[in-house]
Amino acid sequence: MSHIATTIKPMPHDSTNKTVFGFWVYLMTDLVLFATLFATYAVLHNNTFGGPSGKDIFDMPFVLTETMLLLTSSFTAGLAMLSVYKKKKSLALTFLVITFLLGATFLGMELYEFNHLVQEGHSWRESAFLSAFFTLVGTHGLHILSGLIWVSVLMGQLIKKGITVHTTRRLTLFSLFWHFLDIVWIFIFTIVYLMGVA
Amino acid sequence: MAEHKSTNAAGAGHGSLLTYTTGFVLSVILTLGAYYFVVHDSFAHRELIAIIVGLAVAQLMVQLFFFLHLGKESKPRWNLIVFMFMLLVVAIVVIGSIWIMDNLDYNMMPEHQMDEKMMHERDKGF
Numbered sequence: 001m002s003h004i005a006t007t008i009k010p011m012p013h014d015s016t017n018k019t020v021f022g023f024w025v026y027l028m029t030d031l032v033l034f035a036t037l038f039a040t041y042a043v044l045h046n047n048t049f050g051g052p053s054g055k056d057i058f059d060m061p062f063v064l065t066e067t068m069l070l071l072t073s074s075f076t077a078g079l080a081m082l083s084v085y086k087k088k089k090s091l092a093l094t095f096l097v098i099t100f101l102l103g104a105t106f107l108g109m110e111l112y113e114f115n116h117l118v119q120e121g122h123s124w125r126e127s128a129f130l131s132a133f134f135t136l137v138g139t140h141g142l143h144i145l146s147g148l149i150w151v152s153v154l155m156g157q158l159i160k161k162g163i164t165v166h167t168t169r170r171l172t173l174f175s176l177f178w179h180f181l182d183i184v185w186i187f188i189f190t191i192v193y194l195m196g197v198a
Numbered sequence: 199m200a201e202h203k204s205t206n207a208a209g210a211g212h213g214s215l216l217t218y219t220t221g222f223v224l225s226v227i228l229t230l231g232a233y234y235f236v237v238h239d240s241f242a243h244r245e246l247i248a249i250i251v252g253l254a255v256a257q258l259m260v261q262l263f264f265f266l267h268l269g270k271e272s273k274p275r276w277n278l279i280v281f282m283f284m285l286l287v288v289a290i291v292v293i294g295s296i297w298i299m300d301n302l303d304y305n306m307m308p309e310h311q312m313d314e315k316m317m318h319e320r321d322k323g324f
Contacts, residue, residue: 024277028284035288039295064233071229075222078265082215179265183258189229190254194236198246 016169023173027180030143034184037139038191041132045196049127054196057122059113063193066109067185070144073102074182081175087163092171096155099178103148110141133192140188143181150174213267221264228257 045054080095114134117123124134151174157167232253235246262268262281271277307315 021276025280028280031284032287032291035291036295039292042292042296043299060233060237064229067229068226071222071225074261074265075218078213078218078221079215082213082218176266179261182265183261186229186254186257186261190232190250194232194250195247198236198239198243198250 016165016172019169020172020176023176027176030180031184034136034139034187037132037136038187041136041192044128044132047128049129051127051130052122053129054133054192057117057120058193058196060193060197062109062113063189066106067189069102069106069109070182070185073099073106074179076102077175077178081171084163084168084171089158089163092163093155093158096151096158096171100148100151100155103144103151103178107141107144107148110137110144114138136192137188140181140184143177143184147174147178147181150177213264217264217267221260224260224264225257228253228260 076095076099080092080099083089083092083095114137117130122130124131154167154170154174157170161167232250235241235249240246241249263270268281269275269278304315
């Protein structure tokens with residue numbers, strides 16, 4: 001009986017399932033994009049063309065701070081989702097604001113690092129290594145930027161519309177995206193920075 | 199407790215404060231561990247690389263499980279299946295690129311570098 005009811009009128013829960021699965025498939029294709037950039041970096045990271053190598057330009061305590069900020073923001077994004085599922089709107093908003101601020105600080109630090117490198121004369125034009133570095137890390141940074149814009153819009157929707165099926169679904173997608181970006185960063189931190197100075 | 203086991207979107211479990219906190223603490227430990235080993239140069243180069251890659255993969259597993267709740271969804275596990283397929287694609291792209299480019303590098307090496315490389319490999323016992 002309930003079977004017939006669902007075929008006639010699909011439940012919102014069901015369409016949410018499909019949306020989240022579709023978004024998951026997008027994330028997986030985005031992973032392939034990052035994989036190609038990682039492969040490019042792995043191939044080119046020794047081609048410094050007389051310029052600096054990773055050892056010369058990476059400031060490790062600075063990068064560790066960035067890593068911790070992003071990791072914490074991934075955690076607070078998860079806490080925001082828990083609050084959403086428990087229908088605690090103001091708590092969810094608090095966690096989203098923290099997530100946003102941590103993400104924005106991360107991006108600010110990354111831009112500071114980029115600017116510092118360019119000022120020192122080590123821009124992407126200097127060597128294949130630096131081109132690959134800026135492309136890989138910059139692409140991650142662009143994802144972070146779009147995540148920050150996205151979460152700002154979602155916070156506005158949450159304030160205006162409250163916790164509904166739609167806002168919950170959108171926030172679920174955002175949290176998947178944000179956790180995904182943190183996972184990509186683990187590998188940037190390990191492969192680019194840690195292996196660069198090891 | 200029962201509500202924590204309920205499944206949300208895509209049939210994936212959405213975890214509890216405990217799972218998120220566990221994931222976060224483990225991630226912090228794994229990150230700091232890798233950082234510590236590299237900064238203090240605790241191991242020989244080859245071992246060090248193996249260890250930090252191992253720690254990164256461990257953190258990947260931790261976050262997939264505790265943050266993305268992969269594997270906790272109800273059957274059929276499409277999320278997991280798509281993820282596994284992507285791992286295969288990523289492995290082919292990354293390992294394939296490095297392999298091919300390494301070969302190319304070797305075969306297109308200028309003569310003087312080739313001599314050095316041969317000497318080096320002979321010293322290693324090839």
